[in-house]
Amino acid sequence: MATSEPSSRPTTKTAEPTDTPTTTTSNPSANPTVISSEPSANPTTTTSPTAISSEPTADPTMKTLHPSASPTNLTSEPTKNPTATTLEPTLSLKPSVSPTRDPDRNYCQPDGACDGATGKFGEGCCNGPSACVNKTGDVGDSSCLDSFSCTRSFGDIGDESCRGFEACFENEAMIGNFSCTGQNSCKSNTDDIGSDSCNGKRACEGNSGKIGNGSCNDLDIDGGQSCNGNSGTIGGGSCTGWNACWNNTGNIGSNSCNGDFACYNNQGDIADESCNGENACRNDDESDTIIIVGAGSCNGAAACHNNIGNVSISACIGEKACNSNSGNIGMNSCDGLTACRLNSANIGIMIMKEGEGEAAGSCISDEKTSEDVPEGNPFVGVCLFNKGNVGDGSCRGLASCSDNEGTISNNSCLDDFACFSNRGAVSDDACDGVESCRGNAGFVGTAACEGKLSCADNQNRIEEKSCVGENACHMNTAIIRVESCFGDFACSDNSPDDEENVIEISSSSCRGFYACSMIETNIGINSCIGDYSCQLATAEIGNGSCLGLFSCFINSGPIANGSCRNDISTCDEVEGDCNTYLGACLSQSGEIGNGSCFGENSCCSNTIDIPDNNCLEPGSCSNCAAE
Numbered sequence: 001m002a003t004s005e006p007s008s009r010p011t012t013k014t015a016e017p018t019d020t021p022t023t024t025t026s027n028p029s030a031n032p033t034v035i036s037s038e039p040s041a042n043p044t045t046t047t048s049p050t051a052i053s054s055e056p057t058a059d060p061t062m063k064t065l066h067p068s069a070s071p072t073n074l075t076s077e078p079t080k081n082p083t084a085t086t087l088e089p090t091l092s093l094k095p096s097v098s099p100t101r102d103p104d105r106n107y108c109q110p111d112g113a114c115d116g117a118t119g120k121f122g123e124g125c126c127n128g129p130s131a132c133v134n135k136t137g138d139v140g141d142s143s144c145l146d147s148f149s150c151t152r153s154f155g156d157i158g159d160e161s162c163r164g165f166e167a168c169f170e171n172e173a174m175i176g177n178f179s180c181t182g183q184n185s186c187k188s189n190t191d192d193i194g195s196d197s198c199n200g201k202r203a204c205e206g207n208s209g210k211i212g213n214g215s216c217n218d219l220d221i222d223g224g225q226s227c228n229g230n231s232g233t234i235g236g237g238s239c240t241g242w243n244a245c246w247n248n249t250g251n252i253g254s255n256s257c258n259g260d261f262a263c264y265n266n267q268g269d270i271a272d273e274s275c276n277g278e279n280a281c282r283n284d285d286e287s288d289t290i291i292i293v294g295a296g297s298c299n300g301a302a303a304c305h306n307n308i309g310n311v312s313i314s315a316c317i318g319e320k321a322c323n324s325n326s327g328n329i330g331m332n333s334c335d336g337l338t339a340c341r342l343n344s345a346n347i348g349i350m351i352m353k354e355g356e357g358e359a360a361g362s363c364i365s366d367e368k369t370s371e372d373v374p375e376g377n378p379f380v381g382v383c384l385f386n387k388g389n390v391g392d393g394s395c396r397g398l399a400s401c402s403d404n405e406g407t408i409s410n411n412s413c414l415d416d417f418a419c420f421s422n423r424g425a426v427s428d429d430a431c432d433g434v435e436s437c438r439g440n441a442g443f444v445g446t447a448a449c450e451g452k453l454s455c456a457d458n459q460n461r462i463e464e465k466s467c468v469g470e471n472a473c474h475m476n477t478a479i480i481r482v483e484s485c486f487g488d489f490a491c492s493d494n495s496p497d498d499e500e501n502v503i504e505i506s507s508s509s510c511r512g513f514y515a516c517s518m519i520e521t522n523i524g525i526n527s528c529i530g531d532y533s534c535q536l537a538t539a540e541i542g543n544g545s546c547l548g549l550f551s552c553f554i555n556s557g558p559i560a561n562g563s564c565r566n567d568i569s570t571c572d573e574v575e576g577d578c579n580t581y582l583g584a585c586l587s588q589s590g591e592i593g594n595g596s597c598f599g600e601n602s603c604c605s606n607t608i609d610i611p612d613n614n615c616l617e618p619g620s621c622s623n624c625a626a627e
Contacts, residue, residue: 108121113129114132120138127145128149137156144163153171158175161177161180162185170188173190175193180198181200181219184201186198186203196217198211199216203225204226209248210233215240224244232252241259242261243260243261245257245266246265253271257275258276264283266283268293274295277300279301282302291308291310295314300321304321304325308325309325309326309343310350311328313354315332315348316335318338318339318368320338336365337368339363341381343383387405395414396418397415397418399417400420401420401422405422406423418437421438422439422440426440435452440457448465449467454470455467457475461480462480465483472486473491
């Protein structure tokens with residue numbers, strides 16, 4: 001436990017608290033079970049992590065008086081493995097000066113400073129009232145300076161260490177060179193501390209875990225308590241910052257947890273080069289949740305603040321990425337500003353060690369910090385509030401899969417707002433386009449819904465290779481068959497005419513701009529192919545119908561097989577202003593037989609039944625007087 005409450009910098013350094021999900025994952029292992037491409041609703045619970053090796057040097061008496069030119073450091077290269085961090089704080093001390101009692105000595109001043117002390121003393125050490133009283137062990141040059149700095153301390157102390165009021169008071173372990181500078185910096189420490197570490201007021205007070213070289217430093221004038229109350233093993237180059245690893249109980253690798261409150265109250269195992277940034281892996285939760293953070297992960301301001309899910313290697317990168325997350329995050333996933341914030345489901349493939357496999361990663365956006373967003377622009381992070389399991393290579397783009405509740409498979413939902421507020425299951429390689437499958441609540445088959453707004457607000461089943469095109473199947477509430485709705489606005493606003501009548505759009509239907517837009521009844525096979533075909537139609541349309549530009553526009557009667565076929569299919573084929581052109585069967589409200597209304601302006605404004613094979617010439621049966 002920490003010996004005191006953490007202090008706060010005058011300039012507010014704490015990140016805004018976020019809602020903490022209640023779901024927890026306990027007792028994770030260093031190698032959690034791999035999440036398959038088909039995410040499971042019940043992720044496998046893992047076992048306790050392997051302890052980080054932290055054996056001290058075998059012979060603490062084999063030391064030199066002055067620090068060596070090349071002191072042994074912890075591994076400077078990241079191990080990429082939370083179980084493989086080796087901590088051996090090398091204390092380069094070999095005292096050669098024996099205590100003397102001549103008046104010219106420059107150590108153990110004033111008189112009584114070393115009463116009851118045993119061991120060897122370096123130059124200029126143990127100076128201060130009661131500095132080394134009852135000290136056991138050797139003391140290097142210029143160490144134990146100030147009142148009670150090393151009183152009742154056990155263990156060897158290197159050069160220029162333990163400088164400050166009660167800096168190493170009642171210390172019980174070895175301390176390296178240039179360490180423990182500051183009031184109470186290593187007071188009541190009980191485990192080995194490497195060189196260049198624990199500098200700052202109360203930096204490692206009450207520490208009971210091994211600390212490597214160059215760690216737990218904050219020389220702020222008021223002190224930062226960087227590793228105050230720590231009980232976990234900490235590697236080299238870690239935990240530097242105001243309260244960076246205050247009350248930490250987990251194992252922390254090298255070059256990790258640097259930044260104010262970076263791993264404050266952390267209880268999980270953190271690998272190398274992870275959790276760097278203000279509040280990066282801060283834990284405000286009072287529960288005993290233990291998590292694993294892989295190498296190179298959770299880097300960014302508040303990136304994994306209050307996270308209670310396991311994080312694979314190279315994941316959760318960006319400001320507030322994975323903030324308050326409760327799901328397992330796979331390799332290379334959740335990369336972006338607020339990516340996966342408040343996520344509660346499994347994302348991607350869990351890989352905890354390099355060489356165990358590869359993953360493309362999911363939930364990725366270009367924006368990494370708030371500075372990447374133009375001032376005044378609204379921003380929604382990718383996979384924000386996500387509640388559905390996400391496979392690998394999915395959810396790429398601004399706000400994609402945010403507020404999602406459906407299971408999303410591999411390589412799907414690939415553009416801005418794709419699968420935003422999705423509620424249905426999405427298969428592989430589907431929903432590729434801006435806002436594609438946005439608000440979808442139905443099943444989406446493989447390779448379906450490709451294009452801007454395609455399948456957006458869909459409420460029913462969409463099978464393979466359907467809804468390809470801008471706004472294709474937008475706001476659809478009916479079943480859409482294979483290879484349907486190709487084209488801008490194709491099948492837009494399609495819905496049944498009552499709750500019991502389920503509309504089905506058959507194969508290869510609704511191809512074209514506004515094709516079958518707002519149709520409210522059955523559409524036959526190969527139907528509605530052409531710009532504005534069947535728009536506002538409310539009647540049954542037969543097979544192979546409505547293929548012309550504006551054909552069957554405002555139709556309200558049944559159209560049988562092979563009808564409303566205009567020779568002109570696009571505006572590019574119209575001479576002059578396309579807006580003055582009126583397509584086949586425009587405004588008709590009567591029944592049209594097979595093979596009818598083929599000509600330009602045919603059956604315009606028709607309100608009567610037309611027999612089979614009539615109105616085939618341009619202008620025939622026309623009441624619209626179009627020019």
